[in-house]
C-alpha cells in the first residue's frame with residue numbers, strides 16, 4: 384500500500400512553507416528551565432495577551448550578557464529580568480534581551496516578558512502555521528515541516544526553540560465563559576463562573592517546544608482511567624456521545640506499547656478535538672475533528688500515543704536524528720495494528736512498506752539516508768523516508784538481534800534516556816549491549832547510507848548429491864550505494880513435501896555464496912530468499928544481468 388499522508392504532517396500541503404523566513408536563533412548558552420505563562424484569550428478577535436516568566440540558566444563557562452528567544456506573530460511590550468527593566472530588540476522571528484546584569488556561569492535568572500498577538504483564522508486546504516482559530520476551537524500545534532524552524536510554539540510563547548532544550552511548562556489560560564482550556568500535564572486549578580474562566584495546567588516532566596501545545600474550545604470534558612493513569616477527553620458536543628465507542632481500543636494500545644517499550648511516561652493520557660491537523664502534543668494529543676468524524680482510524684491515535692515514548696520523552700538531539708521519533712512511532716503504529724488482528728503478523732505488514740518505499744516514496748521523494756536526510760535532498764522536516772525506512776530498519780534490527788534481545792534493548796534505551804535527548808549513536812550503543820556485535824555495520828549501512836541492496840540470487844550447484852548453494856551478487860554499487868552485510872532467511876521446499884527454513888549471512892562482497900548443507904540438490908523442489916519479504920531489498924533476475932558486471936549494471 385502506498386502511503387502519502389502521515390499523521391503528524393500532511394505532506395500534500397507543506398508547500399505553503401516554502402516562502403522565505405530567516406533562520407531561527409540558536410541559543411546554546413541559555414537553558415530554559417521552566418516557562419510560567421498566563422495567556423488571556425479574546426476568541427472573537429483571535430487575540431492572545433501573554434505574560435511569561437522564563438527561568439533561564441547560563442550553561443556556558445562565560446558570563447552571559449544577552450539572551451534570545453524565538454517569537455513570531457507577537458509584539459513585546461515589556462521585559463524585566465528579576466526586578467530590573469531590560470532593553471530588548473525584536474525582529475520578525477527573534478527577541479533579543481540585554482541582561483541588566485551579567486549572568487555568571489551556571490547561575491539562573493527569571494526573565495519576565497509581556498507580549499500580545501493577533502492570530503490567523505484557519506484557511507481550509509492550507510496546512511496551518513502558528514496559533515489557529517478555527518470555527519469553534521483555537522489551538523497551538525508545534526511541529527513545523529519547514530526547514531528553517533523546528534517548532535511553532537514560538538507563535539504563542541517566547542522560547543528556546545531547539546529539540547535539546549527541555550523545560551517544564553506551566554500555563555494558565557484565561558478564557559471567556561463557556562470555553563475550556565485543554566492543556567498539558569495536570570490541571571492544578573480551574574475557576575469558572577462570571578464572564579471569564581481560568582485553567583492552570585502544569586507539567587510534571589520537561590519537554591521540548593516541539594511537543595508543546597494546547598486547545599481552547601467549548602468542550603465537553605469526559606474522564607476515564609487506564610491502569611491508574613487518568614484519561615481526559617476534551618470533545619465538542621457533536622462527538623461527546625461517541626467518545627467511549629471511538630476510543631474503545633485505547634486500553635489495548637497502551638497495553639501493546641507498555642509491553643513492548645515500558646511504562647507510559649506521562650502523568651495523564653489526553654485527547655482534544657481541534658481543527659487543522661493532529662499532533663502528538665505531550666499528554667494532550669490534538670486530534671483533528673475531521674479525522675474523528677471520518678471512519679475509525681485507530682492508527683492515528685496509536686501513532687500519536689506512541690510518540691509519548693518516542694519523540695516526546697526520548698527525543699532526538701536535533702532534526703538530523705528525527706527518524707528516532709517518527710520511525711519509532713511508525714513502527715509502534717504497525718506493531719499495534721499487527722497485534723490487534725487475529726493471527727496478525729508484523730512482517731506481513733512490513734512487507735507492504737518495503738514495496739511502497741522502493742517503488743513509491745523513493746521515486747517521488749528521492750533517496751535519502753535516515754540520518755541527516757535533509758542534507759541529502761529531503762525538502763521537508765517530515766519526509767516519508769524517516770517514517771517508512773525508519774520502521775523497516777527497526778524491524779530488520781529486531782530480526783538481526785532476535786525478539787528477546789531487541790525488546791530488552793528498546794526498554795533499556797527508553798529507561799535510560801527518559802526525558803532526555805538522543806542520537807543514533809546513543810541508540811546503537813544501548814542496543815549493542817544486547818546484541819551479538821557492536822551493530823556498527825548495521826547502522827552504517829541502514830542509517831547513515833542511502834539506498835538499499837539490489838540482489839541477484841541464483842542456484843549454482845549442479846550435482847544431485849551436492850548441497851544447495853546460492854550465489855548472491857550485490858548489484859547496487861552501480862548506483863554508488865554501499866555493499867551490505869546481512870543475515871538472510873531462505874526457505875526451501877523439498878520434493879518430499881518438507882519445508883526448511885535457514886538463515887545465512889550475506890557478506891559485504893560483490894559476490895558471495897550461501898551454502899545450505901541441510902539439503903542436497905536432488906531433494907530441492909524450490910527455494911525462496913527473504914520469504915516474508917520484510918528486508919529492505921530489491922531483486923533482479925539472473926537473466927537480466929547475465930552478461931553485465933555489477934559496476935556496469937544499469938538499474
Ligand SMILES: [Zn+2]
Nearest residue numbers: 391686709712
Ligand atoms: Zn509522528
